[in-house]
Amino acid sequence: MPIDDVVLDFNENSLTLLSIVLAGIMFGIALDTSVDDFRAALRMPRAMAVGIAAQFLLLPAVTFVLTLLLNPAPSIALGMILVACCPPGNISNVLTHRAKGNVALSVSMTAVSNVLAIFLMPINIAFWGSLQPETDALLRSVSLSPADMLADIALVIGLPFAAGLLVARVRPRWAAAAEPWVKNLSLLALLAFIVAALAGNFSVFTEYIGIVLLAVFLHDAVALALGYGCGVATGLDERSRRAVTFEVGIRNAGLGLGLVFTFFDGLGGMAIVAGWWGIWDIVAGLVLAGIWSRRRTSAPQRTEGASA
Template identity: 60%
Template sequence: MNGLVQATPALAEVVTGDVDSIRIAFDEQSMVILRVAIGAILFGIALDTRVEDFRRAARRPGSIAIGVAAQFLVLPAITFALTLALHVRGSVALGMILVACCPPGNVSNIVTHLARGDVALSVSMTAVSNLLAIVLMPLNFALWGSLHPTGGPMMRAIALNPVDMLIEVGLVIGLPFLAGIALASRFPQVSARASKVVGPAGFLLLGGLIAIALANNLTLFLGYIGIVFLAVLLHDALALGLGYGIARLTRLPGGSARAMTFEVGIRNAGLGLLLVFSYFDGLGGMALVAAWWGIWDIIAALAVAGWWRRWPVRDAARFDAVPHS
């Protein structure tokens, strides 16, 4: 793994230039590891998913519909508006839009449990959202990215084909997710034990890859972190606030509101990072946004969960038992 995730020497040395001109290169070995990590995360989610989760979702169509609308309609739209308000560079804007279009990961289930929220709703929403993301994520990104005044021309210059991204997302999400559900349905006890290893191992692998990438490009990262730090902080706060706000606006119970906060606020930025290197040649602003979001998102979610854990849920409709243990 020598030379893993290295920027070109000139760009690593001169970090005062345009973030849109930076390219962070992933070698072929790194791309394989990244795909394995994302696949393991999705496989781990599926191993902890049962057909009953979809039946449970069908019995709560209103809550699921609210969550889906918030994730796939409202969040990308308000992210687009935030990029315009902040006047960020085109590559940063595309990175923010891409992250907003990503589905949640099972970190949302963990922090919902820590926050004493409705874990049953969280697990059901994670399953439904990842299934829908196979189609909705590429379409959403193609729509909002192409409409952006500075990001759109960059997309057209790269000549991104939404069908290609749809196939990539289908392979990365669809295959491990469907395989995991099939295994969980046929061998529930085996999958229950395996889910405690596969998902965390995927996150550790992804976290290690991001850490190595940042270490190998530390000068570059420190030079441009000021550009993406505020954007990611505001974007993440907006996503978490949207989840909580839309839950309260639609009068969901307190435990469900906590679950909705994390389902909308937590995004699988690792998937976004994979797409940045697969289709955008490691475009600087996009890569930095996805990498930093993957770190900051977990920090912010744990902070919110820790705060909520100190306060009881003030309603009877609370489901704080993990469905599959």
């Protein structure tokens, strides 16, 4: 059976659980975010502009070109586009810290990117997915409404993020104590959920993973290289380049997986791409961060990319 015709088994209760887990991740990110992070973003306009443009403009465009070069099944191509349009995951902050990167920039960019993703993600998916006849046909088959997706993303990202910001401001001591527990537990829950989802459809996963492996490997490598390359091309310091690398290369594939089951009925290629991305980008990120952690960076310069 072609992968475009495969539908993964996923019940309504599991979908509700995934939404709760994703909301927990966003709540945890917000507990570690403050108004000062957004102010820091204003003090680093060049670095922020580079990172935001790389995420929401260049990565979807480069991903579209990659789908043309690889010519995968339409559902795999649409899954790659979906992941590219997702906001960064909070693990990017951890990886940036481990890699001796600019953590202030990373945290600020994660906060700003997740807010922007509420509006830009549905638009990007609808635009880039419609440029190829095959992927456009998949979008039309589910009658994808950017407005409906906007509402769903706002519910999963916007409300928990706003609630976390409020708690962090009103109860800062409680937020500081709860933040590592919320972030770590929700991240572990997401990884467990992805593994369980793949295990529950193990026969499908093993049958088609060979098709997806190369696409995800190349896509993730391109995303990481794009982030670093943009930092080099725009003259950011090394610590900021590393931060931008992880902000672009680490995507919230768990959110993408939730959208696959919500709007695309668990379409095989999309679900396997998002599920495997959620695991592989962390593995690749840890390897890269480990390599960078052994290399010294030059002393931070008094530039916008090193401030905050």
